[in-house]
Amino acid sequence: MNKNNLIQLAVIAAILLVAAVIYISNASNGLTEFRAVSILKAAYPEFKEYPNEDLPLQSIRAEKTSEGWRVAFVQEGLGRPILGAKCFLVKNNGAIADPLTYAPLPGSDVFTNDFSATTCSPSTPYNPFEPKCELETCHGLEITCGPNPPDACTAMYGVGDRCLQYARCAVQDRTCRQVEDARFNRCKECAENCVTRYAGDPSDLFACEGNC
Numbered sequence: 724m725n726k727n728n729l730i731q732l733a734v735i736a737a738i739l740l741v742a743a744v745i746y747i748s749n750a751s752n753g754l755t756e757f758r759a760v761s762i763l764k765a766a767y768p769e770f771k772e773y774p775n776e777d778l779p780l781q782s783i784r785a786e787k788t789s790e791g792w793r794v795a796f797v798q799e800g801l802g803r804p805i806l807g808a809k810c811f812l813v814k815n816n817g818a819i820a821d822p823l824t825y826a827p828l829p830g831s832d833v834f835t836n837d838f839s840a841t842t843c844s845p846s847t848p849y850n851p852f853e854p855k856c857e858l859e860t861c862h863g864l865e866i867t868c869g870p871n872p873p874d875a876c877t878a879m880y881g882v883g884d885r886c887l888q889y890a891r892c893a894v895q896d897r898t899c900r901q902v903e904d905a906r907f908n909r910c911k912e913c914a915e916n917c918v919t920r921y922a923g924d925p926s927d928l929f930a931c932e933g934n935c
Contacts, residue, residue: 756785759792759813766819770796770809779806780888784840791815795825795840804857804891810843856892856899864911866901868892882918882932886910910935 760783764771773781773796780799785792791814798806808825823843839846857872862881869892889907892899913935921928 754791754813754815754817756787756792756794758817759785759794762813762817763794763796763811763819767809776888778888784838786840788812788841793840795838795843797838805838808838808843810840854899856894858887858890858892860887860890862887864914866890866892868899868901870899880929882928883911883914883935885932885935886914 764773774783775781782797782799784795784797787793791812793810793812795808795810797808800806805825805827807827810821810823810825811819812821813819825838825843838844855870855872856868857870859867859869859872861873861876862879862884864883864886886907889904889910891902891904893902894900895902914932917928917931917935921931
């Protein structure tokens, strides 16, 4: 084999090596969060409508790992504690693996921002000895937080009740308080404007509030 042939073989080998590196890189980096979620929705039609703001609220959490994407489909309750979650790994090649289910312990209020899609569990372990800090408001826009959430709320709907889906409580700086949420603020402002405009007309008032 002459020198020219050796050079040609070396060039071909280098090209193949570069192509292999590019292929491997694309295989590991080509899977996007959107694609991972789409793969899961195609395989599990019950998650097709996620995310949405209907009750119970449904949201999606996704975390990138070296293996692919960890995705959690989360159901949330009034005040946004997690009611349950189903988690999956979508590998870089598109395969689905590691289905996990999360069901909260009785008395534990875990919120979406404290939930890990990778472990399908709360980021902060539940401590049953910590004082509760939960939403105590059943109706209306005056939010109270504390250790005594109602066991049940009356079925009578009040103006602004739809805004409570965005209200939640948490311990911040050692104080149980309402967590700031722009969606709650917008909804509350809208409902209060409806009260101002239609105070003497309950029909128009609730129609207005229903669009908040």
